Amino acid sequence: MSTPASPPASPSSSRIYLLARELLRALLPTLVINVLCAAVVTYLMHIGTGFKQNLLIAMCIGLSAMLLIQGARTLFWGNGEPHKGGFIAMLLVLAPLSFVIGNLVAEVILGTPIEALTLGQSNNIIGIIVLTLLACVGGTLFFWNREKIAALQAHASIIEKQAALAQLQMLQAQVEPHMLFNTLATLQTLIASEPLRATQMLDQLIHYMRATLTTSRSENTTLQKEFDLIQAYLGLMSLRMGLRLSYRLQLPEQLGSLKLAPMLLQPLVENSIRHGLEPKVEGGNCTVRASLHQGMLILSVFDTGQGLNAGISYNQPPGILAEGPTLEGETMHFGLQNIRDRLHALYGPLAELILTHNVPAGTMAQITIPLSALPPSPYTRA
Template sequence: MTTNATTIASRLPLIAPELLRGLVPTMLINLLCAVVVTYLMRIGAGFVENLVFSMCIGTTAMVLIDCGRIFLWGKDEPNKPGFFLMLLIFAPLSFFIGNAIASALIGRPIEWFTLSQANNTIGIIVLILLVCVGATLFYWNREKMAALEARNVIIEKQAVQAQLQMLQAQIEPHMLFNTLATLQTLISTEPIRAQQMLDQLIHYLRATLSTSRSTQTSLGQEFELTKAYLGLMSLRMGLRLTYSLQLPDELKPTPIAPMLLQPLVENAIRHGLEPKVEGGDCTVRVNVHDGMLIVSVFDTGMGLSTTTSYNKPESIHLGLENIRARLDALYGPLAELTLTHNIPQGTVAQITIPLTALDPNPTR
């Protein structure tokens, strides 16, 4: 008894959303029934009166059937024989309850089942039963389509995660080869600095390997990886590179997909600061504004080309389009990546993600 009471209590919150979701379709079905009863079956005193009765009877049927379905089966698919038996009981019951409510609303005496009304009453009950069955089949198919759509979304996200893991397994060749070449030069000329660079490279590779084995990370972990990468780059570029990492403590546990920030920092170094003779500064900053998580990478490098598209779907930059595709698949259309000019010089790459879309288990 306690288990049944607990089960019913846990299903109570499901009732209101289900009733609200079925309200508009039910109103349309009730309107159609009023038209059929008035102009095809030619029953009742007129359309307005029949509409009142149809609304009361149809809405009562919806409430009884939805509540019965939720109490008996919850979110599970109903047992078909049991469900149709429930329809056979609730269809005539809905007629009598709705009839009483409608009679009270229009101020006329309640007329129960009399011999003179038998044919009309039976006809209306059969009509209600058919409508209930039709509506039930409609909702059944709608639920199955929704389940299939949800499954497709999960499959799509899993495919994106598989592509992401392949991407994570690849160390950026340009950075790695240049670092090894620098190490080869420093071993004979500056062995202490070479040792520091080797230690930093090992630290970076360990951080990258750890990230590549997960489908979800946190901003704190992503910043540790970014710090290792920028530390390695600063040893290689020397005084030509300065950097700053700005992540509030309260945002460190925030879940995020891996390898969203890292490519933007690599782009800032490779395309912005490395080609510049005097180098420059790279700043990575995270903040929250109007329900959006904003991750920004500022550099004072070469800046954006004035003849190239960076923020349009037809952008030729495959790395940027890869990030945009992953953002859309993982966090929805409101998540975006934009590139703008940094004032007075350089580039700003910015990712915005709705806080409501940040799920600790994105593939669930």
């Protein structure tokens, strides 16, 4: 038996929630402003009997102003940006009102009349009202600018994510043509001499292209899908290279559901084949491994190929272009730099890509991502 759907939240309850949230956000800055006002009244304007009494009065006036201004703003404008003229008019009314209400509350708490409200202290009343108005305006400007800064930061985050997705598409455009043209050239050769092998290669190519399209068009993929893509790619390469290529994929079952950005590992595997194993006459082995270590996801690609080229700088910090003697070296660096920039943009400064020598021969590429920076998944929630 299905349970009835809960009714949507009413506009009044939504505004109450919004008001409560805004009041909590404004509480600490309001308390700081109140302390500053009490210090100004006590030590610069020399009003009242001492700092403690003035602090109590300032707290009553400041909190009254916060309740009145935030309540009126939420009532009239909700979560939108207030009309400037209407907001200024509202301040001119609510600042003196909050002064009166705050003093009355302070009188009740103290049990005695406050000197600033007596007829003989009219200059003090005007000065304190002006100070209250200035404090209200200053606090309002602070919150107004803080919200604009938060909106700008959210917009910058969206732009940064769009840039990362554009880098993914650019990387995809870089990786596919080289592999595709070489595979088609091999197919052209095999069709006449080894039609059965050509058919197997064509089937594997279709499988790989389908997996690539599905993965690259998603904002996030799972580690299992990323390994499936690598399986399809390496299966295709093994048909091309024959016995010259062997490979292993090591993905613990509990890590398969982890979510991450697509096309982080595949370019490293492609580099391993293209620059390490394919040029080597006897070929070699490529191993792709995923593991966890001290709250970090470690993704490693090992090969027993030709090793790092001393003429190419592989571990430059982000934003620095390396100088390579060949077009292949520059293309490889571009792909690595692309991955580094995406890691930094998506997962923060602790995420990194390093390349080093494999023992006894070849290269190791390793991606490190904080587990806490990954999107929620059953494993990360556990």
